[in-house]
Amino acid sequence: MLRRGGGPPRILVTNDDGVHSPGLRLLYEAVRDLGRVYVLAPETPKSASGLGITLHKPLRISKIKLWNDVTVYMTNGTPSDVIYLALEELSPRIDLVLSGVNIGDNTSIQVILSSGTIGAAAQAALLGILGIAFSANVGDASELEEDTETWENIKRVIRSVVKWVLENGVPEEADILSVNFPRRVTPETKAQIVPAARTKFLQKVSIIYDPRGNKYYWLYGTLVDPEPGTDVYTVHKEKAIALTPLSLDLNLHGTRWQNAVAKLQPLAKSIEEALVAGSETG
Amino acid sequence: MLRRGGGPPRILVTNDDGVHSPGLRLLYEAVRDLGRVYVLAPETPKSASGLGITLHKPLRISKIKLWNDVTVYMTNGTPSDVIYLALEELSPRIDLVLSGVNIGDNTSIQVILSSGTIGAAAQAALLGILGIAFSANVGDASELEEDTETWENIKRVIRSVVKWVLENGVPEEADILSVNFPRRVTPETKAQIVPAARTKFLQKVSIIYDPRGNKYYWLYGTLVDPEPGTDVYTVHKEKAIALTPLSLDLNLHGTRWQNAVAKLQPLAKSIEEALVAGSETG
Numbered sequence: 001m002l003r004r005g006g007g008p009p010r011i012l013v014t015n016d017d018g019v020h021s022p023g024l025r026l027l028y029e030a031v032r033d034l035g036r037v038y039v040l041a042p043e044t045p046k047s048a049s050g051l052g053i054t055l056h057k058p059l060r061i062s063k064i065k066l067w068n069d070v071t072v073y074m075t076n077g078t079p080s081d082v083i084y085l086a087l088e089e090l091s092p093r094i095d096l097v098l099s100g101v102n103i104g105d106n107t108s109i110q111v112i113l114s115s116g117t118i119g120a121a122a123q124a125a126l127l128g129i130l131g132i133a134f135s136a137n138v139g140d141a142s143e144l145e146e147d148t149e150t151w152e153n154i155k156r157v158i159r160s161v162v163k164w165v166l167e168n169g170v171p172e173e174a175d176i177l178s179v180n181f182p183r184r185v186t187p188e189t190k191a192q193i194v195p196a197a198r199t200k201f202l203q204k205v206s207i208i209y210d211p212r213g214n215k216y217y218w219l220y221g222t223l224v225d226p227e228p229g230t231d232v233y234t235v236h237k238e239k240a241i242a243l244t245p246l247s248l249d250l251n252l253h254g255t256r257w258q259n260a261v262a263k264l265q266p267l268a269k270s271i272e273e274a275l276v277a278g279s280e281t282g
Numbered sequence: 283m284l285r286r287g288g289g290p291p292r293i294l295v296t297n298d299d300g301v302h303s304p305g306l307r308l309l310y311e312a313v314r315d316l317g318r319v320y321v322l323a324p325e326t327p328k329s330a331s332g333l334g335i336t337l338h339k340p341l342r343i344s345k346i347k348l349w350n351d352v353t354v355y356m357t358n359g360t361p362s363d364v365i366y367l368a369l370e371e372l373s374p375r376i377d378l379v380l381s382g383v384n385i386g387d388n389t390s391i392q393v394i395l396s397s398g399t400i401g402a403a404a405q406a407a408l409l410g411i412l413g414i415a416f417s418a419n420v421g422d423a424s425e426l427e428e429d430t431e432t433w434e435n436i437k438r439v440i441r442s443v444v445k446w447v448l449e450n451g452v453p454e455e456a457d458i459l460s461v462n463f464p465r466r467v468t469p470e471t472k473a474q475i476v477p478a479a480r481t482k483f484l485q486k487v488s489i490i491y492d493p494r495g496n497k498y499y500w501l502y503g504t505l506v507d508p509e510p511g512t513d514v515y516t517v518h519k520e521k522a523i524a525l526t527p528l529s530l531d532l533n534l535h536g537t538r539w540q541n542a543v544a545k546l547q548p549l550a551k552s553i554e555e556a557l558v559a560g561s562e563t564g
Contacts, residue, residue, distance in 0.1 A: 047337065049334050050334045050401070051332050051395045051396040052331050054501060055501055055502070056327070059500070059501065060497075061499070084485050084487050085487060085499060087487075089487075109531065110408050112532060114333040114335055114362065119332070126391075126480070157553050164549045164552055165549075168545075168549075170546075174542055177546075186561075189554075189557055191551075191554055192550065193542075193547065195533040196533055205366050205369075205371075207370070214342075218341070219335055219337055219341065243546055243550060243553075244533075246532045247532055248395065248480075248532065249391065250394060250478060250528045250532075251526075251528070251529070252455050252456065256455040256529075259453060259455055260455045263450075263452075264527065267442075267446045268474065268475055271523060271525075274438045275438060275467070275471055276469050278435060278438045
């Protein structure tokens with residue numbers, strides 16, 4: 001069992017698309033009766049905020065009522081800030097952080113590393129709190145809202161993931177679990193456990209001129225052809241649900257670490273020599 | 283040799299503290315004659331921006347003269363945006379991205395994952411461009427500027443790292459190389475190859491009331507006692523230079539992956555069952 005203290009599990013629901021995203025409501029509705037559920041999310045979209053935390057300006061929290069009288073807290077901070085603010089202001093103990101449902105899938109390491117949705121789950125994991133991120137391959141929020149079959153099925157999947165995790169935890173090998181939904185989720189949709197691809201987009205820059213003739217730039221990505229057996233392939237080609245356990249450990253291990261150390265040893269030596277030589281030549 | 287095309291190596295210098303940070307000047311001065319060096323950086327500080335890229339607003343680039351007539355490009359984008367903008371606007375081929383010198387060390391995975399300095403190097407790595415991040419354990423920029431011995435020694439170390447890497451590359455096991463300097467760098471300072479600690483800060487929230495009596499919050503961190511043999515320990519306790527090769531691969535591998543898959547298989551099954559059951563009960 002995941003529950004670490006007494007009483008019902010304490011679940012924090014957040015996202016990076018902001019409190020007004022239907023994805024946040026979908027996530028809340030899926031788990032509302034599975035524990036003591038708190039909702040705290042950014043007031044405006046913070047997509048591509050990664051694990052960024054806000055150190056340079058004061059943060060505020062305000063309280064609004066949404067979705068038929070549910071109390072929702074919102075902040076001017078990032079999804080990662082949310083974790084710290086929630087522990088300070090809502091509950092000193094949180095058992096599970098659920099982030100999403102993101103509008104747009106978070107497949108591939110390229111996307112994962114800059115995703116605020118995954119960022120919130122990752123910040124939780126760094127504090128020893130289990131984090132699960134949910135993301136859907138839809139182009140915009142209305143696509144999700146208008147496809148009621150997919151909406152209800154995603155809700156069923158989230159419930160079943162959260163109930164299972166509250167009972168069984170996640171494998172201790174993983175820091176976070178990322179769940180990506182295909183564009184449509186039907187009774188026939190399959191679920192697969194797959195690693196993250198390295199890249200998903202060929203990132204591009206569009207050059208545009210404003211009415212005064214000044215150049216500006218807009219970043220966008222075009223999908224690369226995905227490799228079979230990866231999260232991108234599962235979601236985009238097989239139209240299945242991808243379950244991806246992720247580690248936050250960026251270190252090399254075993255022989256890979258030993259090889260890297262052996263190769264870098266001469267660099268460490270040349271650095272020390274440069275410092276000594278510098279003092280001699282003045 | 284790292285050089286992939288003809289001519290001198292093409293080096294992009296950037297940071298996350300913005301074009302007016304002395305750390306950017308220090309990095310530029312260290313490598314100015316080691317290749318064709320371009321400088322493009324955020325116009326204002328973008329600390330804790332991680333690998334965030336800007337998709338929601340147009341980006342601009344402007345050109346200024348700094349540091350005795352050096353052409354410096356600046357953008358309203360993030361350090362990660364810089365990589366794409368530079369490839370579009372400055373040079374379609376870049377051999378090496380150098381990011382820093384960050385004001386504040388980027389030790390521990392907790393800090394690395396949200397660092398814009400590391401983010402720029404990581405974005406480069408995702409494009410197959412070698413990225414090196416440099417960061418210094420100083421509290422503010424003036425500390426770095428006023429300690430001329432440390433300033434000159436950091437410059438020597440950067441030169442020696444970049445010359446070595448241009449000649450030898452970095453170990454193929456690593457995606458990026460992160461170099462962290464202690465507060466003071468002297469001829470006796472040692473260089474060590476160490477992995478990243480998991481956490482560096484106990485993140486805290488300070489609660490303050492504004493003149494109108496409204497509550498606001500300020501995030502800050504207190505240093506945790508570092509584990510020997512980690513980057514945090516090397517920089518903060520041993521006062522040595524930490525060389526940390528990092529991988530961007532968040533996937534589990536080998537038996538860790540197999541164990542995680544075995545444990546998650548029942549979850550995949552229960553998801554598929556929930557979808558089928560949902561269609562039956564309507």
